[in-house]
Amino acid sequence: MIMTKEAAGAITPAVEPLFSARGLRVRFGRVQAVRGIDIDIASGQSVAILGESGSGKSVTGKAIMGLINPPGQVEGSVRFEGVQLVGRSEDDLRAVRGPGIAMVFQDSLDALNPVFSIGAQITEIFKVRLGWTGNQARDEAIRLMTLVGIKEPESRLGDYPHQFSGGMRQRICIAMAIALKPKLLIADEPTTALDVTVQAGILKLINELQRETGMALLFVTHDLAVARKVAEDLVVMYAGQVVERGSIDEVFRRPAHPYTRALLNSNPGSVKHWSQLQPIGGDPPDKSTTFAGCAFAPRCPRRVPICTEIEPELRDIAPGRASRCHFAEDVFDGR
Amino acid sequence: MQGRIGLLLRSPLALACALTLITLVLVALIGAPLVKDIANTQNLRLRFFPPFSLDHGWTYVLGADALGRSMLAQLIVGARTSFLVAGATVALAAVIGTSIGMVSGYVGGLVDAALMRISDIIVTIPSLLLALSVLFVLEPSIFNLIAVLAVARLPIYLRVSRAQTLEIRERVFVEASRAIGATSATIIWRDIRPLVVPTVMTVAMLEIASVMLAAAGLSFLGVGLQRPDVDWGTIVSEGREYLTRAWWATVFPGVAILVTALAANLLSNWMRSSGDPLQAAAMGASASREEAARQ
Numbered sequence: 094m095i096m097t098k099e100a101a102g103a104i105t106p107a108v109e110p111l112f113s114a115r116g117l118r119v120r121f122g123r124v125q126a127v128r129g130i131d132i133d134i135a136s137g138q139s140v141a142i143l144g145e146s147g148s149g150k151s152v153t154g155k156a157i158m159g160l161i162n163p164p165g166q167v168e169g170s171v172r173f174e175g176v177q178l179v180g181r182s183e184d185d186l187r188a189v190r191g192p193g194i195a196m197v198f199q200d201s202l203d204a205l206n207p208v209f210s211i212g213a214q215i216t217e218i219f220k221v222r223l224g225w226t227g228n229q230a231r232d233e234a235i236r237l238m239t240l241v242g243i244k245e246p247e248s249r250l251g252d253y254p255h256q257f258s259g260g261m262r263q264r265i266c267i268a269m270a271i272a273l274k275p276k277l278l279i280a281d282e283p284t285t286a287l288d289v290t291v292q293a294g295i296l297k298l299i300n301e302l303q304r305e306t307g308m309a310l311l312f313v314t315h316d317l318a319v320a321r322k323v324a325e326d327l328v329v330m331y332a333g334q335v336v337e338r339g340s341i342d343e344v345f346r347r348p349a350h351p352y353t354r355a356l357l358n359s360n361p362g363s364v365k366h367w368s369q370l371q372p373i374g375g376d377p378p379d380k381s382t383t384f385a386g387c388a389f390a391p392r393c394p395r396r397v398p399i400c401t402e403i404e405p406e407l408r409d410i411a412p413g414r415a416s417r418c419h420f421a422e423d424v425f426d427g428r
Numbered sequence: 429m430q431g432r433i434g435l436l437l438r439s440p441l442a443l444a445c446a447l448t449l450i451t452l453v454l455v456a457l458i459g460a461p462l463v464k465d466i467a468n469t470q471n472l473r474l475r476f477f478p479p480f481s482l483d484h485g486w487t488y489v490l491g492a493d494a495l496g497r498s499m500l501a502q503l504i505v506g507a508r509t510s511f512l513v514a515g516a517t518v519a520l521a522a523v524i525g526t527s528i529g530m531v532s533g534y535v536g537g538l539v540d541a542a543l544m545r546i547s548d549i550i551v552t553i554p555s556l557l558l559a560l561s562v563l564f565v566l567e568p569s570i571f572n573l574i575a576v577l578a579v580a581r582l583p584i585y586l587r588v589s590r591a592q593t594l595e596i597r598e599r600v601f602v603e604a605s606r607a608i609g610a611t612s613a614t615i616i617w618r619d620i621r622p623l624v625v626p627t628v629m630t631v632a633m634l635e636i637a638s639v640m641l642a643a644a645g646l647s648f649l650g651v652g653l654q655r656p657d658v659d660w661g662t663i664v665s666e667g668r669e670y671l672t673r674a675w676w677a678t679v680f681p682g683v684a685i686l687v688t689a690l691a692a693n694l695l696s697n698w699m700r701s702s703g704d705p706l707q708a709a710a711m712g713a714s715a716s717r718e719e720a721a722r723q
Contacts, residue, residue: 158607163537183612191609198607203600208622208705217618218608253705269608 141324212250525585533593555580633696637689
């Protein structure tokens with residue numbers, strides 16, 4: 094289904110991309126949540142960040158938006174349309190948030206203000222940011238609600254968040270995120286709190302919106318199937334680092350990092366019977382300690398002494414493919 | 429707002445409380461200027477005239493105090509001052525305290541630390557001592573009384589609103605507002621204030637009674653209101669001396685404070701739950717169910 098996409102090389106275009114992060118680090122005291130990641134996103138491109146709990150994928154999304162509160166510290170470079178975002182004041186960031194980058198959050202149950210009606214919350218965006226009048230804002234709110242698939246939007250404008258189901262609330266959150274026509278939408282596990290049937294609807298909606306508006310998408314998830322549904326390109330994170338990236342179909346077909354391979358083997362969708370599942374042994378590393386060598390080494394099935402001594406670099410191993418493993422070529426070739 | 433009034437009409441207890449308060453305020457506003465002279469008229473032959481007798485006209489229906497002044501007239505005049513002092517003090521302290529508390533909680537850091545230490549200092553100074561010294565230096569007037577009491581009551585609102593803000597600040601919808609580019613001022617006003625105000629309202633209503641009593645205490649010490657200004661607290665403390673001979677001189681103003689405080693508290697409780705869309709919906713639903721059952 095997604096096989097037709099031209100993918101290789103798309104992750105590092107020659108011209109300055111819409112969005113580019115270089116050496117992005119996020120620290121909370123001694124805990125290093127994100128340990129230097131590079132991501133490029135071109136206009137209209139969809140990238141999924143895949144990682145297990147605590148791999149730093151959500152923190153990456155927030156760091157891009159400048160939403161990391163003290164004592165969290167962000168270092169490195171985040172450039173959006175050529176403008177550096179890290180270290181900017183809230184006022185400067187405000188100009189980017191909304192029309193530049195917008196975000197959909199994981200917890201749709203709490204992402205809407207419980208004391209205002211949906212209509213009031215959507216129209217407020219237009220009134221405050223664009224200075225629109227009440228009627229103009231109301232019309233646009235109805236249009237947006239129709240766009241995200243809410244039936245009878247006129248009559249539901251006056252309803253409060255608790256009167257909507259989880260899926261509907263997430264649709265409203267998406268409507269609010271795309272209200273100012275962002276060029277990049279960050280979706281932080283938007284379907285995690287929803288059941289599977291609703292999840293499919295939301296993913297379809299995000300895909301359609303992306304196609305229609307031409308915005309770029311950064312989709313943060315821990316779900317392999319979800320990532321494959323919405324994105325063309327994949328960034329796999331482990332312990333705050335990018336361990337592999339490339340086109341999503343390529344990576345799924347031919348992983349070039351032992352972690353990605355292990356992740357694919359532990360995916361219930363990939364096997365016929367649960368007894369064939371191969372969970373990844375061990376636990377993710379403690380991120381408050383510094384470690385020599387590869388972060389995945391303690392859990393890696395093909396660990397050799399060099400893995401715990403020298404930290405591997407993220408290096409290109411094929412066009413559009415990169416892996417952070419000393420033996421990336423071997424893994425890539427299926428050995 | 430229409431819905432809110434409809435909801436009030438359907439909850440008997442809240443309605444009764446609201447009506448009681450409105451009546452008291454109206455009596456204070458309209459009645460006080462009319463009976464001001466009667467309240468200050470002394471009639472020594474009627475000292476400790478017992479209540480519930482119409483022998484000396486309706487003004488003495490609640491008896492007379494040690495100087496033969498009509499209790500009823502004094503209560504009416506006292507109501508105005510009591511409401512003025514308590515209302516203005518609570519309003520002033522609540523508005524200033526909540527504003528500072530929300531900013532302090534949302535901004536955090538040094539600003540927060542500084543404001544909280546100032547609040548700690550205010551708490552450590554006994555409010556009575558503060559009021560005594562300030563009112564001793566300045567002259568005891570209604571305005572000074574309100575100002576002093578408001579400062580002493582400030583930390584409660586500051587702490588309550590700050591604590592609430594700290595919690596709300598971490599909610600996802602605040603983050604979502606930031607992500608869509610809302611300013612800090614917008615977030616405080618639109619996201620945090622609506623959730624802090626119901627709690628502060630409850631606290632404020634509870635505070636009305638204690639402010640009335642604090643004002644009474646100051647009157648008792650002689651630095652509060654001075655005659656001819658009189659509030660319920662003054663009447664209570666004056667009547668206290670004759671408690672064994674004339675219970676009515678203490679009990680009636682005391683009951684007035686009690687009724688006001690009780691009505692205010694019950695109403696604030698109702699306002700808190702009806703201010704929350706979730707609870708209001710539940711209240712509306714149960715009310716209409718009851719109506720349906722009756723029909």
